[in-house]
Amino acid sequence: MTALLPVLILLTSLIPAAITFFLAQDSKRLRIALNLGGAVLKLGLIVFMLAEVAQGTVHETRLEFAPGLYLLLRVDALSLLFVSLSAFLWLLTTVYAIAYLRDGPELSRFFGFFSLCVAATTGIALSGTLISFFIFFELLTLSTWPLVVHKQNAKSIAAGRSYLSYALPSGAMLLVAIVWLESAVGPVEFARPVDFGPLDRTSQQVIFALFIAGLGAKAALIPLHGWLPAAMAAPAPVSALLHAVAVVKAGAFGVMRVVLDVYGLERMTDLGLALPLSVLAALTILWGSARALQQDEIKKRLAFSTVSQVSYIILGIALASPFAVIGGLAHLVHQGLMKITLFFCAGIFDERADIRRIDQLDGIGAHMPWTSVCFSLGAIGMIGLPPTAGFVTKIYLGIGAVQADALWVLAVLGASTLLNAAYFLPMLYRIWFLQPTAATTEGAKPNERPLGLIAPAVITAFASIAVGLLAASAFSPLALATQIAERQYLR
């Protein structure tokens, strides 16, 4: 069972993907059953695995290709953090996508790639070596492109083009980093310390830079973030997935792997790489927020907000002090929950009330109370007000900055919080305190049905509050993050 479980978890999305591609457009029930069934089964297996890992079982599967080239699936605490987040949000996004797309065109293609995309994300989470990570990382690029261009109009084709023109070159850089490193030190497994002996200091620094450049496009670090705002041409469930679970998270997760398990915090600091990385993250945080402020489309504002928020994760890792690392790790989950809520709601506003611009939001709170409440909870979390998940992150990052003697980071956090407030609060003000205008209700009469559309948003909104309120409990993301960070400092 221990060797089989990671493979089974992958298969719960690979098999539905393989079958869904061949389904006819009108076999709707089978498609829904396959996708939901796979997602539920996957979540079940992961819960089972959580219990097993808590007892100390090691899950490991190895698949040999050519010499030196093998796929290793291995479950550790960090993979559990990511895989549970993705499995949970995936189930909800599948429900949402089914309700959102209803009887649109090319559904078999859409859900096939949708499942393939989960498989790739799961693979990324479970990868035990750099090359396995790379294989799934590229698979993710390939399986998200058809989702981004799903509408097949000029705008989405342009978005897809932009996505690939960032993702493929950065993938090439990642491959260079991996092959360069491995040709000197042999295959890199995350569970084994890497012996950097054969490489001189400069090579180590250059390879690190290549890693960050390779992962940075997906993680939307400046100046590689340009594709993300363009990609909001995709359907809302795809945006939700891109921003919260799959693509940007894969990039951030990769940075974590490289920093924590390949280089190690200590080596990163010794090589003088921690400061440049944290400065890059800080700049991205400020730049993303500043650009978000300038947008008047809801999805675009949210997209730039993602650019900013994902870099909290990287900032936490780069500061390399215990609290900062914990904050960064926890934010992987926190940001996912909050941002997916916001995108779910933006999709409902668009789909049910034709609201795409911020000035159309006036007074919508009265017409669409559930959506508006969820949106507000997500926004409050993003600003970082207590008792939301965002608050927990920011406190930890702040304490971490003090621990790392990087007081300038406090200023960055403060400025970013102000900026977050500056672009979210006016939206909340419009939703709740302004009178509806003609623009608000010019679409079809606003409603929030079916249940499949609003329920996922409600669940994620309350989850984002719950992980904040219950942060001290043993099973919270924060607790898991603490466990991961402890291992870093004790080894």
Next chain:
Amino acid sequence: MLAIVALVTLPLVAALMAVVVERRGEWIALLSVIGVVIALSVLMPLVATDGPVDLVIGGWQAPLGITLRADGLALAFAGMAALVMAAVLVSARTLYGASPSEAETRGQWAFWPLALLLWGALNVAFLSRDLFNLYVALELLTVAAVALVAIEGKRESLAAALRYLMFALMGSLAYLLGAALLYAGHGTLDIGLLAARDIGDASGATGSRRASDIMAAGLMTAGLAVKTALFPFHAWLAPAHAGAPAPASAILSALVPKASFVILLRLWFEALPGLTTPALLATLGGLGAAAVFYGSVLALRQNRLKLIIAYSTVAQIGYLFLVFPLAGGDSYAQPWAAGAWTGVIFQALSHGLAKAAMFLCAGVWIIAVGNDRLSGMRGLASATPMTMSAFGIAGVALVALPPSGGFTAKYLMLTAAFASGQTIWAVVLLLGGLLSAAYLYRPLAMAFSRDDDATFAPVPRSLQVAPLLLALAAILLGLGSQAPFSLIQTGRPAAAAEGLE
């Protein structure tokens, strides 16, 4: 060994039969496919476990007779060729299958014998151990290939065929001249016997002997490079491959250049490893790199699908020539030389499968649209989803993204490049990959664009299955790379294991 005989003679006999028996070409082809597949499935496990199998024709040992040897290299290529031929022959049934009511067209009569003849010649080229016998195989191959280009009898394809013929004859001439020089110097053209003479080993050779050996090797290499369409001898390839009908293009682009490349490998790694110099290795690698860039840039500038795919072949062939600097080089490279050598062969196999799939896709779309202009491709993704996926998957293999055979190849070659400190070739590999993504993206995005007004002619499902299966085979080559990897290792020439020098 009967199986080796079957590999060579079945296609040739089938070609003769197809000439003689009217209107049964497709069935004869099908039978020979089945026969060859059986022969390969007997030979491959045998060779993988027991090592290479020799067939000494008529019991006459070299230098009197000719030896055919089934080693890992030969079988890997023969296997790839069998897959491609099977898919092509199945696809060609729609185009060239005889109908009982109408009179037979030239294509219906000529396609089957020519394709089968070409296949037989290919297998001889992969298996033979004699440089003159290899020349005969190359000539057969060229004749069949040129005829396939001209099969439709259109004006521009006749011109392309003529140009192809000119280049190919020039190549043959150079090769033959080189072989004659070698024979004059050493009294044999058997690869094994030549290897045993340690040609180029400074101790034995006098100055004039060495000069004639170098000249011979140079002439043969130039001749083979022309036939492989290595930059700057690539000018014939694109018009010929794009001008032929789609099933023929698939054979021409996927298989024909591989034959002369295999002979090049045998020449430098088995027969004459002692003659190599760093300058020669760098030159061949440099020409390969130039082919990668020049072919890609030309592919980017085309507005017809088949031309894009054809120029992509020019670029992809360039990678193959990186085997010379990567598997050669100084002693530091040696542990990795085997990886580089195998990686290049993976590249050749993966390219063969993917390229054949792409040309067959182009064939499907030409039936649907009526021509292969990019601007006419809007809306094809929705109209022919199966072909779209085949094209996309084949593209993944050509761009060398995981988990395709192309990725395995690229990984092995990159590792060798870094391990031997020759990062320049790594740059070629990576930029080449990005360029290929760029030129393949154009047709892909065009097909994905929506066009609700577009109407397409219906295409039979059977025609769409073959390219998909080929493209999936290119992916499987990466996913299941362990078995082919160890097969290719069997009988691997010592020169590749230790580096060329």
